Amino acid sequence: MKNFINWFDDRLPIFSVIKHSTTEYPAPKNLNYWWNFGSLALICLVTQILTGLFLAMHYKPDAATAFDSIQHIMRDVEWGWLLRYVHMVGAHFFFIVVYIHIFRGLYFGSYKQPREVLWGLGVVILFLMILTAFMGYVLPWGQMSYWGATVITNLLSVIPLVGDNVVVWLWGGYSVGDPTLNRFFALHFLMPFVIVGVVFLHLWALHHKGSNNPKGIDLKKETDWIPFHPYYTIKDTFGLGVYFIFFLGMVFYAPNILGHTDNYIPANPMVTPSHIVPEWYFLPFYAILRAIPSKLIGVVAMVAAILILFALPWLDRSKVRAATFRPIYKQMFWIFLINCFVLGWVGANPPEGMYVLIGRVATVLYFAFFLLLPVVSRFEKTKPVPTSL
Amino acid sequence: MKKALLLIALFAGIVAAQPAPTYAAGDGAVPPEMEWSFRGFNPEWDVEQIFRGYKVATQVCMACHSFKYIKHRDLMKLGFSEEQVASLADEMGLGLDDKLISALTTEAALMSYGTEIPDLSLMNMARPHGADYLHALLVGYEEAPEGVSVPAGKHYNKYFPGHVIAMPKPLTMDGQVEYPEGSKVEPTVDQMAKDVSAFIEWTGEPILVKRKTLGVYVLLYLLIFTILSYMLMKSIWSDVKKK
Numbered sequence: 001m002k003n004f005i006n007w008f009d010d011r012l013p014i015f016s017v018i019k020h021s022t023t024e025y026p027a028p029k030n031l032n033y034w035w036n037f038g039s040l041a042l043i044c045l046v047t048q049i050l051t052g053l054f055l056a057m058h059y060k061p062d063a064a065t066a067f068d069s070i071q072h073i074m075r076d077v078e079w080g081w082l083l084r085y086v087h088m089v090g091a092h093f094f095f096i097v098v099y100i101h102i103f104r105g106l107y108f109g110s111y112k113q114p115r116e117v118l119w120g121l122g123v124v125i126l127f128l129m130i131l132t133a134f135m136g137y138v139l140p141w142g143q144m145s146y147w148g149a150t151v152i153t154n155l156l157s158v159i160p161l162v163g164d165n166v167v168v169w170l171w172g173g174y175s176v177g178d179p180t181l182n183r184f185f186a187l188h189f190l191m192p193f194v195i196v197g198v199v200f201l202h203l204w205a206l207h208h209k210g211s212n213n214p215k216g217i218d219l220k221k222e223t224d225w226i227p228f229h230p231y232y233t234i235k236d237t238f239g240l241g242v243y244f245i246f247f248l249g250m251v252f253y254a255p256n257i258l259g260h261t262d263n264y265i266p267a268n269p270m271v272t273p274s275h276i277v278p279e280w281y282f283l284p285f286y287a288i289l290r291a292i293p294s295k296l297i298g299v300v301a302m303v304a305a306i307l308i309l310f311a312l313p314w315l316d317r318s319k320v321r322a323a324t325f326r327p328i329y330k331q332m333f334w335i336f337l338i339n340c341f342v343l344g345w346v347g348a349n350p351p352e353g354m355y356v357l358i359g360r361v362a363t364v365l366y367f368a369f370f371l372l373l374p375v376v377s378r379f380e381k382t383k384p385v386p387t388s389l
Numbered sequence: 390m391k392k393a394l395l396l397i398a399l400f401a402g403i404v405a406a407q408p409a410p411t412y413a414a415g416d417g418a419v420p421p422e423m424e425w426s427f428r429g430f431n432p433e434w435d436v437e438q439i440f441r442g443y444k445v446a447t448q449v450c451m452a453c454h455s456f457k458y459i460k461h462r463d464l465m466k467l468g469f470s471e472e473q474v475a476s477l478a479d480e481m482g483l484g485l486d487d488k489l490i491s492a493l494t495t496e497a498a499l500m501s502y503g504t505e506i507p508d509l510s511l512m513n514m515a516r517p518h519g520a521d522y523l524h525a526l527l528v529g530y531e532e533a534p535e536g537v538s539v540p541a542g543k544h545y546n547k548y549f550p551g552h553v554i555a556m557p558k559p560l561t562m563d564g565q566v567e568y569p570e571g572s573k574v575e576p577t578v579d580q581m582a583k584d585v586s587a588f589i590e591w592t593g594e595p596i597l598v599k600r601k602t603l604g605v606y607v608l609l610y611l612l613i614f615t616i617l618s619y620m621l622m623k624s625i626w627s628d629v630k631k632k
Contacts, residue, residue: 081596234622241615252604264515
């Protein structure tokens with residue numbers, strides 16, 4: 001057996017690569033539990049792909065039968081209800097996990113040199129996830145699917161000159177309809193595999209430069225490092241157990257609590273719901289979109305809210321990574337985090353009265369975080385940073 | 390640690406804040422919360438209640454509404470025998486595998502009520518407050534308050550969003566539906582409304598009880614798994630010096 005492994009590995013070094021990225025892959029020994037969310041995000045992705053694959057075997061991407069086929073899955077397919085609820089709740093938890101993962105990176109300065117590309121690839125993954133989730137939500141073909149798709153795809157009409165044509169091209173008709181559903185299904189199936197590809201690059205970049213750590217320092221001493229396996233594989237396993245208690249707790253006891261009841265009403269182009277609300281994970285971006293009176297600038301701001309994350313490693317000039325040693329950045333971080341919740345809350349409410357004003361202030365605050373960083377990071381007096389753990 | 394808790398609290402906050410639907414002026418009143426056997430962590434189907442609800446549904450609701458995701462055979466999952474279910478289906482002139490479709494056609498519905506008539510199978514899933522809402526709606530018909538004009542052929546209901554509903558009061562008097570012999574309750578309007586709401590909870594998600602019952606074992610398994618992996622982690626990490 002050993003001879004065979006050596007022979008095979010000599011021709012395709014798959015065993016060496018596994019060894020290299022587990023028992024030989026060094027990780028800082030002081031990673032805290034916030035570092036669990038990276039591996040959890042991978043578990044989320046795998047869960048979504050597997051449940052999605054089996055759902056696709058029973059789902060019908062046809063405007064006339066899509067809604068019924070979901071009920072077919074819920075009632076007639078063996079364990080179909082479990083597959084669907086895991087996939088549905090899984091989407092919510094994927095975003096919870098990824099958002100925590102991103103805020104961890106923000107707090108401990110994981111986006112900084114030499115991990116700018118690693119960070120950028122993460123932003124690409126977020127962007128792809130948003131597209132995938134949006135198209136996935138259309139597939140049950142309920143009222144919120146239909147009208148959410150209508151509102152969001154309509155945003156592309158702001159593109160100068162060709163906007164209206166682009167929207168018609170995207171819809172495959174003059175409104176959201178059967179062709180739209182059909183292509184969204186095809187793309188919703190494809191996108192996760194594109195995400196897998198970018199995740200591979202994300203991990204490659206990670207393993208090339210190694211993990212950041214809660215102190216945000218470059219670890220020079222050999223004793224600061226421990227092998228990823230078994231130390232972090234077991235820690236991630238424990239984290240997975242805790243996560244699954246929350247995740248499956250919701251699957252089994254409150255699978256619909258984060259969804260909108262209107263999506264159990266079949267799509268009806270003749271009846272517009274009184275409030276069209278996107279899923280919670282889009283609400284902050286939705287609030288930014290609506291905070292600006294001009295539709296064109298609103299769309300630009302919404303897209304910019306994500307794109308600006310790419311620039312973060314260069315906007316922040318500070319040499320110190322972790323917020324622990326950066327008194328002003330730390331305050332900015334917490335204000336930014338709370339502000340994201342405020343934006344989410346505004347996005348969930350109708351754009352009238354005080355929500356308009358709060359939404360505008362919060363939008364300004366959102367971008368202020370990024371635009372103040374070049375100045376703040378230059379003048380901020382950081383605390384002394386330890387040289388080893 | 391304090392910050393960690395704060396973050397968890399914030400995320401819990403967004404989860405908690407989420408399901409609260411936004412009410413605009415003119416939305417229906419919040420329905421009172423009722424006792425249901427299928428609520429909570431240890432739920433069960435009250436088969437007698439669902440059967441009474443089935444009577445109301447088939448004798449009253451189905452004059453206009455359908456339950457297109459339900460066939461008589463589905464009742465067997467509640468413990469009815471094939472003969473019982475077959476005779477129930479037979480009374481309605483249906484086979485075991487025929488869907489519960491109302492005789493009222495879409496065209497006739499449009500003529501009579503000026504609107505399409507929703508299928509009721511998923512009604513509790515499709516409304517905030519589910520069964521509480523449906524029960525409240527069925528007993529929530531009243532005289533329109535002064536100054537509120539209700540168009541001809543429409544009706545006032547304080548729980549319906551917008552208050553003006555096309556459906557005439559379906560449960561109009563006590564004893565409207567004859568309950569099976571030996572029923573513990575009388576077919577009052579309120580009781581019939583409750584029973585049919587329980588029936589529609591079942592038609593909406595027949596696996597609800599199975600889901601929650603199974604959940605206990607899944608969580609128990611995960612708890613053991615998590616504790617064991619925690620202990621294993623502590624043992625593996627015991628040779629790592631803190632500083």
